[in-house]
Amino acid sequence: MMSEPILEVKNLKISFKTLEDPVHAIRDVSFTLNKGETLAIVGESGSGKSVSTKAITRLLPKKVTQITGGEILYEGQDLLKISDNDMTHIRGKEIAMIFQDPMTSLNPVMTVGKQIAESLQVHHGLAAGEAMEEAKNMMAKVGITQVEVKSQQYPHQFSGGMRQRVMIALALACKPKILIADEPTTALDVTIQAQIIELMNSLKDEFDTSLIFITHDLGVVANVADRVAVMYAGKIVEHGSVNEVFYHPQHPYTWGLLASMPSLSLEDADFYTIPGSPPNMMHLQKGDPFAPRNQYALAIDFVEEPPLFKVTDTHFAATWLLDERAPKIQPPDEIQRRFNVFHSLNREVINL
Structure with missing residues (x-):
């Protein structure tokens, strides 16, 4: 039985105006989010993860943003074509977002309880007293204790992990159909990261919410994820189920990302890094933007950008190495060794 899509991004193209040439941030991106699933979008900083998802909520700065193509279909309607007023009713109520740094997203001069209650008043028309009670209930759901006291406190009075819990309560208060989490655990230590991820997973299931999880980690x-999309230079270069992308990666960039994961289980202390730097998105070279960093690049990589090749019905990767005429190349022993350590650790975590 096929899952029903709740969101479809089709051939999205976004540029940003500068004093020089435009920055081609998103280049023909397409992906689908199904009801009740978690889609992880991964990649280095500057790959286009946040830009593509901020386009969904129409939070990109209008003065410099140029959407030059594509559609963003939410339950069949194109979010790029609806009015600002209609988008205001969808944003927060049906599609909510959790940002990386809650201190820049929460109002520093308003108590956290009032901020959550205000969202309920705006989107659900609740009276002030009723909205505040529901706000306290949400704070309790995300693991904040002493809600009578804490609801009257300000963001600066909370720790980083507790502020992120407030952000989750604020985002889920209106029971949105889609939750977008933009690097929600990056600024937190690993113990708090695990708690926040577990919390998001449980609340996602409780509220039957579909989740887009953006991360470089x-x-x-x-x-977290059911499916994974790997982004590089404003494009999705590999996507598939979490098992396909993690255990059978096909793109050399995905190999590099997986091999770059640090682990105390490795015998040596050396970290693997992908050579080179991401490309200049103002002046992209001909061919595959990853070619200069790709030790397996073929001659055609410097001439023509690869299409998405089908690996399985659910797994695709944009690398000429999948062309039937290409030489058969496997990740080198060093990268494969790191895969094996990484995979064994994940199996242990999953089986806890």
Whole structure:
């Protein structure tokens, strides 16, 4: 039985105006989010993860943003074509977002209880007293104790982990159909990261919410996602189920991301890094943007950008190495060794 899509991004193209040439941030991106699933979007900083999802909520700065193509279909309607007023009713109520740094997202001069209650008043028309009671209930659901006292406190009076819990309560208060979490655990220590991820997973199931999880940390993806999309230079270069992408990666960039994961279980202390730097998105070279960093690049990589090749019915990767004429190349022993350590650790975590 096929899952029913709740969100479809089709051939999205986004550029940003600058004093020089435009920055081509998103180049023909397409992906689908199904009802009740978690889609992880991973990649280095600047790969286009946040830009593509901020386009869904229409939070990109209008003065410099140019959406030059594509559609964002939410339950059949194109979010790029509806009015600002209609989008205001969808944003927060039906599609909510959790940002990386809650201190820049929460109002510093308003108590956290009032901020959550205000969202309920705006989107659900609750009276002030009723909204505040529901706000306290949500704070309790996300693991905040002493809600009578804490609801009257300000964001600066909370720790980083507790502020992120407030953000989750605020995002889920209106029971949105889609939750977008943009690097929600990056600024937290690993223990708090695990707690926040577990919390998001349980609340997602409780509220039957579909989740887009944006991260550069593949270490958290295996325990969060159903499907994974790997982005590089404004494009999705590999996507598939979490098992397909983690255990049978096909793109050399995905190999590099997985091998770059640090682990105390490795015998040596050396970290693997992908050579080179991400490309200049103002002046992209001809061919595959990853070619200069790809030790397995073929001659055609410097001439023509690869299409998405089908690996399985659910797994695709944009690398010429999948062309039937290409030489058969496997990840080198060093990368494969790191895969094996990474996979064994994830199996242990999953089986806890």
